[in-house]
Amino acid sequence: MKSVSVVLWKRHKNDRYGVLRLRVIDDRKASYKSLGIKVLTTHWNERSQRVRKIEGTDYEQINQRIEEKLAELGTVDNVAAKVSGSKDSFLEYAEHYITTITTYGSRVKYEVVLNKLKKYRSQVLFADLTPSFIRRLHAHLADSLSQNTANHYMKLYQHLVNMAIREQQYSYTVHPFLTIKYKKERRQTECMTEDELAALVRVEVPQRLLHARRVFLFQLFAAGMRVSDVLLLQWSNVSGYYLSYRMFKTGKFMQVFLNSNMRILLAEHTGSKREPRGFIFDFLDAEKFPAAISSSLVSEEQYKLMHHAKVVYNRHLKELQALAGIKTNLTAHIPRHTYTNLLLTDRGSYDVYDISRSLGHSSLQVTEKYISTFNRERGNHISKQISDRFSLGVIR
Numbered sequence: 001m002k003s004v005s006v007v008l009w010k011r012h013k014n015d016r017y018g019v020l021r022l023r024v025i026d027d028r029k030a031s032y033k034s035l036g037i038k039v040l041t042t043h044w045n046e047r048s049q050r051v052r053k054i055e056g057t058d059y060e061q062i063n064q065r066i067e068e069k070l071a072e073l074g075t076v077d078n079v080a081a082k083v084s085g086s087k088d089s090f091l092e093y094a095e096h097y098i099t100t101i102t103t104y105g106s107r108v109k110y111e112v113v114l115n116k117l118k119k120y121r122s123q124v125l126f127a128d129l130t131p132s133f134i135r136r137l138h139a140h141l142a143d144s145l146s147q148n149t150a151n152h153y154m155k156l157y158q159h160l161v162n163m164a165i166r167e168q169q170y171s172y173t174v175h176p177f178l179t180i181k182y183k184k185e186r187r188q189t190e191c192m193t194e195d196e197l198a199a200l201v202r203v204e205v206p207q208r209l210l211h212a213r214r215v216f217l218f219q220l221f222a223a224g225m226r227v228s229d230v231l232l233l234q235w236s237n238v239s240g241y242y243l244s245y246r247m248f249k250t251g252k253f254m255q256v257f258l259n260s261n262m263r264i265l266l267a268e269h270t271g272s273k274r275e276p277r278g279f280i281f282d283f284l285d286a287e288k289f290p291a292a293i294s295s296s297l298v299s300e301e302q303y304k305l306m307h308h309a310k311v312v313y314n315r316h317l318k319e320l321q322a323l324a325g326i327k328t329n330l331t332a333h334i335p336r337h338t339y340t341n342l343l344l345t346d347r348g349s350y351d352v353y354d355i356s357r358s359l360g361h362s363s364l365q366v367t368e369k370y371i372s373t374f375n376r377e378r379g380n381h382i383s384k385q386i387s388d389r390f391s392l393g394v395i396r
Contacts, residue, residue: 004174006049006066007032008039016041020062022069035069037062067179090124091117093169094160103296104303113156116141126169129161129176138180147185154180191337194389196326201392203324212316214265215281216335221261221387223254224339227332231283231309232293236276238266251294259387283309342386 003025008018009032020035039062045052050066051059094114101107117124120140134154141150158177164170192200197220205213219225225233228248237245243256258266269280278286284305293302310332317330328334 004070006035006070008041008044008046009034010041018044020066035065037065067181070174070178088125088127090126090129090160090164093126093164097160097163104298104300105295108303110156110160113153116153117157126164129172131174131176131179134176134180147183148187151182151184154182189337189341190328190334191341192326192328192330192334194342196324196328197338197390199324199326200320201390203320205320205323209316209320209323211269211281212313213320214269215313216317216320216330216332217392218262218265218281219332219335220339221259221265223256224336225256226336227310227313228295228306229254230281231279231306232289233280234276234286235274235278235280238280246292246294248293248298249295251296261387261390261392264392283313339386342389 005023005025007021007023009021010018017038018041020037020039022033022035024031024033039051043052043054043057043059051057051062053059091114094110098107098110098114101110117137120137121128134157137157138150138154141153145153154177158180161176165172165175200213201217215230219227219230222230222243226247226249229245232248233243233245237243238258241258243258243262244254246253256262266280279289288305289302298306314331317332317334320326321328321330
């Protein structure tokens, strides 16, 4: 079976420069074709088979040349090799794979993405997945979706292809996604201004919207807590001067200092009985959630109940937005964005390490893309500083 890769050839082991070559292995015999491109050894990423993105170099042009050469091979000889006993249909494989996903939310996500592919083409075989087909599909998705959403869909299709290859369903001479480029659409993250936050605190609202405002402000002052976590927050999570919980999304343990604004909001919230297993903010029925859950353990019924609660909450936030005359589109995720923005603009000059730990991110890379055990004293200082910048007093 034929395979193609890009390698950096050096005449001597300690050479600073090497020449890029295409290596073609067919029937266990290797042949090489020079691309005539000289590259610094420190600039070459052997794993991705591409030149690293380094300022002041022509990495884009070199990588484009590599992709063009691989595409030429792909259009001539990219026949999918069927493994004995496997099926021809990519869609059938994908449908079966989805049934094996244990996380309900992930299953729903893949089903939506696969249905989009079915609308584009009702039958898709593994052999149909050529680089040119993938590029056309990407362009089609970008016509009806945002660039970032189209990229996300394509990456999920790519994951399915990769899984099929790993499970030896099919193999390709040239990977169908090898020549695809994901150009990210740069959008400014939406967050509230300090004036808008003050307007939300001051505005008089009807009784039925008080709950939504308290929850929104609690999310903000609780270090930008995610809506999934605030929905599942129980009185047992409150202990002394701290709020301790595990994130629904990642399972990461968080401990947040109960600043003065958080204590005010909890004191004013009288909706639920303060039983240890009772939910603080009354979105959900505790009987439907008898045990602690995470994104990997949530049942279909629980997932739907949480989704419905988010829909109702977001609807109330739209009403609050109109009443307060706020331009920012208020959603359940805005408190997290706003908290991050406040950290970035605060006089305390918090660095990426502080922000990453405060938000509970799994790595600095996640934080940098978005802009962990947190040092408690520094975390308390951040939480207190943000809280002190806004004095809620008693909310009307």
